Amino acid sequence: MSGTLDLTANESELQRYLDEVDENGYCIVEGAIEPELVAEIRETVARITAIDEGEEIGGIGTAEPQVGASDAAETA
Numbered sequence: 001m002s003g004t005l006d007l008t009a010n011e012s013e014l015q016r017y018l019d020e021v022d023e024n025g026y027c028i029v030e031g032a033i034e035p036e037l038v039a040e041i042r043e044t045v046a047r048i049t050a051i052d053e054g055e056e057i058g059g060i061g062t063a064e065p066q067v068g069a070s071d072a073a074e075t076a
Helices: 011-024 037-054 068-073
Strands: none
Touching: none
């Protein structure tokens, strides 16, 4: 990793993060992970989404999407 994250937040900043977690269940910390990791995560999510849609990934075919209950009722 090229940069480092400064974990020396002052007390008021730390309290703001804790308050956000209490209120929302999460908080956003700008610059917490490297842009390269963000790109890798986005690529992985795109691949997983493609697999869920039954596309071929890396030369390996995936199963066809499952027929849902609403689809089965339409074909009956």
